[in-house]
Structures are given as structure tokens and as C-alpha cells.
Amino acid sequence: MIEKIMIKNYRAYQDFTLEFNDGMNIIVGDNDIGKSTLLEAVNLALTSKLNGRPFAFELSPYLFNSIATEEYLAKLIAGEKPTPPEIVIDLFFKENGETGLLKGSNNLTGNDAVGVRIKASMSSDYTVEYENFISEPAKIKLVPAEYYSVEWLGFSGNGITMKSLPSSPSFIDASAIKLQSGADYHLQSIIKEHLDPKERVELSRTYRNTREEFADHDSVKAINVKLGGSQGDVSDRSLSLAIDISQRYTWESSLVAHLDGMPFQYVGNGEQNTLKILLALNRRAEDSNVILIEEPENHLSFSTLNMLVAKIAKKCIDKQVLISTHSSYVLNKLGMDSLILLTRTTGIRIGQVPNETQDYFMKLSGYDTLRLVLAKKVILVEGPSDELIVQRAYMDAHAGRLPIDDGVDVINVRGLSFKRFLDIAKLLKKPSRVVTDNDGKPDGAVEATYSEYTTEPMIEIHVGKDPLYKTLEPQILHSSNRETLNRILGTTHATDELLVEHMKNKNNKTTVALRIFESAETITMPEYIVDAIA
Amino acid sequence: MPSHNNLAIIAAAGSRKTEYVIDKALGMPDKNVLITTYTNENQRQIIERIQAKSNGTVPAHITVLGWFTFLVNECARPYQNAFTLKPGYMKSLNFIGERYRLTSKNSLSYFFDKNRDIYRNGVSDFACDVNQITGGKVIARLEQIWDHIFIDEVQDLVGFDLDLLDRLFDSTIGITLVGDPRQYMVPTNTASKYKKYKKEGLLDWFEERKAKVTIEPRVQSHRCNQTICDFADALFPNMPSTESLNTEVTGHDGIFIIPRADVAAYVATYKPTILRENKNTDTEGLAAINIGVSKGSTYDRVLIFPASTVIQYYKNRDLENFKSRERLYVAATRARFSATFVE
Numbered sequence: 011m012i013e014k015i016m017i018k019n020y021r022a023y024q025d026f027t028l029e030f031n032d033g034m035n036i037i038v039g040d041n042d043i044g045k046s047t048l049l050e051a052v053n054l055a056l057t058s059k060l061n062g063r064p065f066a067f068e069l070s071p072y073l074f075n076s077i078a079t080e081e082y083l084a085k086l087i088a089g090e091k092p093t094p095p096e097i098v099i100d101l102f103f104k105e106n107g108e109t110g111l112l113k114g115s116n117n118l119t120g121n122d123a124v125g126v127r128i129k130a131s132m133s134s135d136y137t138v139e140y141e142n143f144i145s146e147p148a149k150i151k152l153v154p155a156e157y158y159s160v161e162w163l164g165f166s167g168n169g170i171t172m173k174s175l176p177s178s179p180s181f182i183d184a185s186a187i188k189l190q191s192g193a194d195y196h197l198q199s200i201i202k203e204h205l206d207p208k209e210r211v212e213l214s215r216t217y218r219n220t221r222e223e224f225a226d227h228d229s230v231k232a233i234n235v236k237l238g239g240s241q242g243d244v245s246d247r248s249l250s251l252a253i254d255i256s257q258r259y260t261w262e263s264s265l266v267a268h269l270d271g272m273p274f275q276y277v278g279n280g281e282q283n284t285l286k287i288l289l290a291l292n293r294r295a296e297d298s299n300v301i302l303i304e305e306p307e308n309h310l311s312f313s314t315l316n317m318l319v320a321k322i323a324k325k326c327i328d329k330q331v332l333i334s335t336h337s338s339y340v341l342n343k344l345g346m347d348s349l350i351l352l353t354r355t356t357g358i359r360i361g362q363v364p365n366e367t368q369d370y371f372m373k374l375s376g377y378d379t380l381r382l383v384l385a386k387k388v389i390l391v392e393g394p395s396d397e398l399i400v401q402r403a404y405m406d407a408h409a410g411r412l413p414i415d416d417g418v419d420v421i422n423v424r425g426l427s428f429k430r431f432l433d434i435a436k437l438l439k440k441p442s443r444v445v446t447d448n449d450g451k452p453d454g455a456v457e458a459t460y461s462e463y464t465t466e467p468m469i470e471i472h473v474g475k476d477p478l479y480k481t482l483e484p485q486i487l488h489s490s491n492r493e494t495l496n497r498i499l500g501t502t503h504a505t506d507e508l509l510v511e512h513m514k515n516k517n518n519k520t521t522v523a524l525r526i527f528e529s530a531e532t533i534t535m536p537e538y539i540v541d542a543i544a
Numbered sequence: 545m546p547s548h549n550n551l552a553i554i555a556a557a558g559s560r561k562t563e564y565v566i567d568k569a570l571g572m573p574d575k576n577v578l579i580t581t582y583t584n585e586n587q588r589q590i591i592e593r594i595q596a597k598s599n600g601t602v603p604a605h606i607t608v609l610g611w612f613t614f615l616v617n618e619c620a621r622p623y624q625n626a627f628t629l630k631p632g633y634m635k636s637l638n639f640i641g642e643r644y645r646l647t648s649k650n651s652l653s654y655f656f657d658k659n660r661d662i663y664r665n666g667v668s669d670f671a672c673d674v675n676q677i678t679g680g681k682v683i684a685r686l687e688q689i690w691d692h693i694f695i696d697e698v699q700d701l702v703g704f705d706l707d708l709l710d711r712l713f714d715s716t717i718g719i720t721l722v723g724d725p726r727q728y729m730v731p732t733n734t735a736s737k738y739k740k741y742k743k744e745g746l747l748d749w750f751e752e753r754k755a756k757v758t759i760e761p762r763v764q765s766h767r768c769n770q771t772i773c774d775f776a777d778a779l780f781p782n783m784p785s786t787e788s789l790n791t792e793v794t795g796h797d798g799i800f801i802i803p804r805a806d807v808a809a810y811v812a813t814y815k816p817t818i819l820r821e822n823k824n825t826d827t828e829g830l831a832a833i834n835i836g837v838s839k840g841s842t843y844d845r846v847l848i849f850p851a852s853t854v855i856q857y858y859k860n861r862d863l864e865n866f867k868s869r870e871r872l873y874v875a876a877t878r879a880r881f882s883a884t885f886v887e
Binding site: 107109110111113114115116117118120122129134163165166167168173 | 623624
């Protein structure tokens with residue numbers, strides 16, 4: 011089990027620390043915040059490989075954090091001699107009896123812990139070249155990664171051996187399906203992990219035999235006789251054909267998986283993803299492994315996603331899963347509890363979500379909980395009309411900008427679920443405003459029902475004060491006037507009562523709100539709405 | 545049953561002490577076992593002999609490490625920052641160099657050279673210091689990794705190595721040491737610390753720790769015949785005498801001396817293994833093994849081209865003025881039947 015990750019100068023992360031849950035970890039965050047990078051970093055530290063190749067080969071200046079690079083370059087220009095930035099990824103493991111070899115204090119905290127690290131730093135072998143390199147600082151635009159060396163170490167400070175490494179990851183990157191020389195290396199590795207060592211040996215032995223038999227086949231022999239016959243034309247040695255049976259050409263590079271008789275790479279992307287994820291989930295339990303799943307929702311139809319998410323939830327009970335997603339559905343289904351909202355320096359964990367709220371979102375998994383999670387600020391409203399009016403009020407008050415332009419998300423929530431959303435908002439400390447009707451209750455009565463939330467300063471409840479005006483429409487009429495509204499709505503209602511009836515009629519309700527939203531004329535909005543968008 | 549789990553076997557040449565270590569280690573498959581010894585040669589032999597007894601591989605529960613690999617990687621490095629204050633400061637081992645004599649112990653340069661390699665004389669000292677500063681983390685980590693540690697050729701351990709042994713004795717790890725002070729030839733370091741416990745002095749060191757380590761002498765030699773045993777024993781009158789279990793008679797048994805002129809004929813007749821003092825020794829053109837390297841090996845017959853002091857000792861048996869008793873002991877006790885010196 012991975013307890014914690016610390017990252018220095020790798021891609022988006024200049025200085026990042028995150029603690030993981032034992033089981034499920036659902037990683038969400040804005041685009042570009044580094045969700046993929048986080049999974050990649052975990053995989054990198056566990057395997058020392060990036061994109062399936064040794065990190066040392068893949069190391070490029072672009073893997074270095076841009077701020078760290080800029081700071082380094084600025085110091086060079088200023089005539090200082092800064093240490094070139096290092097990339098460090100430290101993974102801290104939960105301690106058990108078998109992790110002693112990885113124990114020590116050679117990590118970013120300097121404290122005793124069990125773990126592995128991958129580190130790219132300036133190699134002392136290139137001191138002379140490096141000094142030449144920095145002699146003209148103005149020409150330097152990037153970190154000189156070619157003078158770097160990569161070390162893959164336990165916290166003991168010693169190199170990693172397969173004996174010392176407690177967990178092996180399955181990295182399922184569903185967004186990028188990489189096809190390399192016929193078979194997908196990714197699929198290969200999953201298949202390989204799926205087999206036990208004996209089966210693996212059996213497979214490579216059979217494969218080798220088959221190749222050797224090729225040379226013994228009569229037609230191949232005849233060909234080789236013919237080739238041998240032309241001896242002397244180009245060389246005195248005899249020429250013949252055989253298949254390379256050396257280590258380099260093992261079954262992984264030439265066997266292709268078939269799905270229902272079709273080569274794997276010709277199967278739809280969605281199907282490929284599903285299969286990969288399922289294969290990874292079915293890995294033998296004794297390889298107490300870590301499963302990394304990147305955006306499972308990609309390329310998948312809703313029903314397949316549903317099936318897959320159910321499988322993930324079921325199969326991963328005793329495994330540690332890191333899953334990045336853009337899908338509220340995935341989040342709701344796998345449990346809001348496991349959510350980790352990424353920032354540039356850490357992840358905000360949601361903590362203990364009340365059980366009924368958890369259940370609620372699992373059952374009604376269509377709710378866009380991720381919007382709540384990702385917005386800077388949310389305004390929760392109880393219907394499409396309210397949403398339109400709040401948006402318009404916001405634009406009126408903020409120079410025509412839509413709320414979403416300012417990171418404020420107006421979310422339409424069915425009345426009863428306000429509290430479910432607020433449970434989450436409270437845990438996330440998310441500035442939230444609820445705009446709701448007083449339904450004829452006296453001033454303060456509705457607010458009182460939210461008292462368990464309003465203890466948090468960032469949660470506010472906005473309700474029309476006067477119980478005479480029970481819902482949105484009478485409130486609007488009250489704050490504006492019949493004449494203006496008749497003009498905007500293109501109606502000619504002679505009394506307030508008739509106009510309110512028209513506005514409240516469920517056939518007109520949304521159209522009325524839309525007219526107000528689109529109108530060139532600005533109305534005076536109800537006070538509680540103006541407060542909510544302030 | 546003693547309250548500790550530590551054993552020191554002081555064994556004569558040919559008493560199969562390495563064999564004992566290997567069999568014991570193979571016999572505890574449910575334990576994690578470390579076998580460590582100082583010289584590469586001995587380490588290689590141990591691995592080979594384990595492989596020979598175990599399907600050609602070293603079983604997963606056994607780790608064989610050289611003494612310095614063990615010291616640097618498993619004792620000094622993991623918690624180095626307790627002293628260096630910088631994780632990952634230590635690079636590797638500086639086997640050749642020594643620190644400037646007047647360096648204060650508080651400075652990094654007391655233990656490290658400018659490449660951040662640790663001086664060999666200081667590794668054990670450093671490990672013990674770090675263990676002390678961290679409240680015993682070095683030993684606690686070893687306890688987590690290994691249930692039993694075997695140290696072969698323990699007589700090579702000197703100076704601060706002994707302090708580390710003390711910590712190991714006090715740990716939950718079972719410690720088995722085997723060795724023979726009479727075969728002291730290549731100490732792990734040249735520190736002047738605990739000079740009195742070098743060579744035979746090691747026995748005193750064990751004696752002082754009787755409460756935490758059981759001392760077990762082995763006086764039977766499976767290799768050498770009684771004449772060779774007696775000759776070798778005479779070099780160390782304070783050590784228990786050796787009983788030979790090799791009673792085979794070949795017609796040319798015991799200790800001999802021949803003039804250089806007879807070497808060719810002698811070699812033709814007896815086909816001995818040739819041992820020499822060092823690479824500068826004139827061996828009449830015969831391919832020879834350095835005495836130092838021969839340690840741990842068994843041959844039927846040896847023909848020794850020794851240092852001149854050995855010939856003097858052979859003639860006058862004056863121990864007082866003879867300085868290289870250990871080398872002579874090793875050279876003579878390689879042989880099962882005959883050890884012959886070239887004058």
C-alpha cells in the first residue's frame with residue numbers, strides 16, 4: 011500500500027505532497043492540474059519506467075517543472091551558479107514485516123520510512139561539460155537533461171531489486187492507446203502479470219520451440235539449400251535463414267491478442283479499454299498491487315461504463331486503486347468518500363461523507379457532483395427558472411460576465427437535495443450559496459432548517475424574506491413591476507394577480523425566465539437574489 | 545538455553561567451518577538469513593558451495609554479502625542523514641584513502657572524502673554513531689530484514705567492527721560467528737582502535753562477552769594429518785591443540801624441507817600445489833598461488849616457497865622472533881598429507 015507521494019520538480023508539480031487512501035482514490039481536478047501526471051509519477055517511481063521505457067532514456071528538459079526551470083535559468087543569468095533542478099518522486103509505503111530493505115531516511119522528509127524514490131539529478135561524470143555549458147548563460151533555455159543521471163533507490167539509499175519491491179502497479183491509461191510493433195505493450199504487460207511464473211515459462215518455451223521448428227520445416231530447408239548454393243557470389247560463408255530466437259524477440263513482441271477472433275488493435279477503443287481494465291483487475295490477489303486507472307470513462311458507452319465501474323468497485327476491495335476521472339458518474343458510483351481534489355501542491359480530501367448522502371449520490375448517480383467539486387464557488391438553485399434568473403442577476407451585477415466566467419457555477423438542484431450537496435460543500439469548504447423559496451414560511455424559518463450548515467462561514471442561505479411572496483415569480487413581480495414585466499414578456503395582464511398566475515403557470519414558467527434572461531431591459535431583482543450573487 | 549542467540553565458533557583449519565555456516569543457513573528455510581564475510585574470494589566460495597548444494601541457485605531466504613557491502617549499504621547508508629543531515633549524501637566506499645589525522649569527529653570530513661565516499665576505517669564507527677543518534681534504528685531495520693546473520697572468517701573483523709558486533713549481539717537477530725585467530729591475515733581496516741583484540745586477542749574479546757555469546761571451540765581437523773596439525777599448533781601454544789581426523793597414510797606424510805635444486809624432481813614425484821609468499825617470490829617458474837589467496841582451500845600436498853623468516857623458524861623454532869605465524873599456519877594447514885618448504 012502506498013501511503014504518501016512527494017514530488018519535486020516533475021512536470022506540473024514543483025513541490026507536491028499527497029496522502030492516499032488505502033483502498034479507492036478518485037482523483038479529480040481541473041484540466042492541466044496534473045491528474046495524469048500524478049498517476050504517471052506513481053507508476054514511474056514503482057517501475058522506473060516512463061511510457062514503457064527506462065526513465066533515463068525518456069528524460070527530457072520538458073519533464074522538469076517550468077517554474078523550477080525558470081528559477082534555475084534566472085539564477086544563471088544573474089551570474090550565480092545554481093544546482094540544476096532535480097526531479098524526485100518519493101513513494102512512501104505502509105510498513106509491514108517484509109519492507110525492511112526499503113527502510114531508511116533517504117527521502118525528502120529525512121525521516122525513517124519505507125519507500126522507493128526515483129531521482130534525476132546532475133551527474134558528477136559531466137562536471138567539465140556542464141561548466142562549459144553554463145559559460146554562456148544567455149544561450150541556455152532549458153535544463154541540460156543530457157548531463158543527468160537517474161537513480162532508482164529504496165529509502166535505504168540502495169538500488170531497488172525485485173526482491174525488495176513490495177508492489178507492482180498495473181497502469182491502465184485508457185485515454186491513450188499505444189500500439190507498438192504489433193502487440194500493445196500495455197496489454198502484454200497485463201497479460202504477463204496475469205500469468206503465474208510457471209505459465210510464463212511455459213509460454214516462452216513453446217514459443218521458442220515453434221520458432222526453432224520453423225527452420226526444420228522442409229520448405230525452409232529447401233530455401234536454405236538454395237541460399238547456401240549461391241555461396242561465393244558475395245561471400246565465402248554460407249547464408250541461411252532462421253528466426254531470431256534471442257532474448258530480444260520473445261513472445262511479447264510478436265504474439266497478438268485476439269478478441270472474438272479479431273486482432274486486439276482492430277477492436278473498438280472502448281472495448282480495448284474495458285478489456286485492459288478487467289484484465290488488470292483480475293490480477294492475482296497475492297501481488298498486493300496498486301491499480302492506476304486513467305479516465306475509465308473515455309471511449310465508453312454509458313452502459314459499458316456502468317458495468318465497468320461496478321466491476322472496479324467489486325474487484326478492488328482489497329487493492330489500492332488510483333483512478334483519475336472527469337466523470338461525476340464514476341465519482342458518485344465509487345463513493346464521494348474517496349475523492350481527492352488535486353491542487354498544485356497537494357490534494358484536498360473530502361473526509362467522511364455522511365452515509366445517507368453517499369447512498370443518495372450512488373443511487374442518483376446522474377448528479378453533477380464534479381461541478382460542485384471543481385467550481386471556485388457554487389450557487390445552488392432549485393429549478394431551471396431560478397437558474398436563469400440567478401444567471402441574469404449575476405450578469406447585471408458583474409458587467410455582463412456569466413457566473414461561470416468567474417468560476418462561479420450555478421447548479422440546479424432538486425429542492426430536497428440541497429442538503430446532500432451541502433454535506434459535500436461543507437467537507438470541501440467550498441463557498442456555497444443556496445437560493446431557495448420561502449414557501450410562505452416566516453422570515454428565518456427556512457434558514458433555520460439549514461442551521462447545521464450555516465455554522466460554516468462559507469455556506470449562505472438566501473431566501474425571500476416576506477412570506478407573502480412564496481416563490482420566485484411573486485418575488486420578481488414584487489421587486490420589479492407589472493408594467494416592465496408585461497413589456498418584457500409581451501403580455502398585457504391587467505392585474506398583478508393575473509400576471510403572477512401567468513408567470514407561475516407550469517407551461518410558461520421556464521419561458522418567462524428565459525425572456526427575462528434574454529431581455530435587453532434590466533429589471534430590479536429580488537433582494538435575496540442580489541445578495542446571493544454579490 | 546542461554547538467553548541470547550549468539551554463537552562464536554573458534555575453529556582450527558580444516559574443521560569445516562564454512563561448511564557449517566552453509567548447512568546451518570540452508571537448514572533454516574523459513575528464516576531470512578544473511579551470510580557475510582570480508583574477502584571476495586571467500587564470498588565467491590560460499591556462493592558456489594551453496595549453489596552446489598541447492599539446485600545451482602542460492603535459495604531466496606539466503607543473502608550473501610561482502611562485509612563492506614553489508615556495512616555501507618545496510619548499516620551506514622539507510623540513516624546516514626542522522627549524521628550528515630543530508631539524505632543521500634553518502635556515495636560509495638573509499639577503500640584506499642584515509643582521513644587527515646587531526647580532523648574533528650564533528651565534521652563530515654572525519655568520515656567522508658571530498659567525493660562523499662566513506663573511508664573504510666570509519667564505516668563501522670559511523671554505523672554505530674548513526675545507530676546511537678537515531679535511538680537504534682540501524683539495528684531495528686536489520687532486525688526487520690534478517691532473523692539470523694552468519695559472519696565467516698570473523699578474525700578479519702577489527703577496530704570498530706567489534707562495536708557493531710556488540711550491537712548485533714544485543715539485537716533479536718541470531719548471530720553466528722565462525723573464524724580462527726590463527727588465520728588472521730587481511731583485516732577489514734587499519735584503524736588503531738581495539739588493537740589488543742586483534743589476532744589471538746579476539747578470544748579475550750569473546751571471553752569478556754561470555755554472557756551474551758556462547759563460545760564453542762572446534763579442535764578437530766578433517767583435513768590435515770596429525771603431524772601437520774602438531775606443526776601448526778606449535779605456532780600458537782596458547783590455543784587448544786588440534787586433533788586430526790585424517791588418518792590416511794600415503795607414504796609421504798607430514799612436514800618436510802627440500803633444497804631448491806630438488807624442486808623439479810619433487811614436483812614430478814608428488815605433484816603438489818605450489819604456494820608462494822607473494823607475487824615477487826621466485827618459484828622456479830612454477831605456477832603458484834599466493835598464501836593469502838589460498839585461505840579456505842584444501843589441497844592434498846603443498847610445496848611452499850616461503851619468506852626467509854619461515855625457513856629460520858623451521859630450523860630454530862624460535863617463536864619469540866617470528867613475526868608471521870598466521871601466514872605460516874595458513875600455508876601449512878592447506879595440505880591433507882604433506883607440506884613441504886623450499887629452502
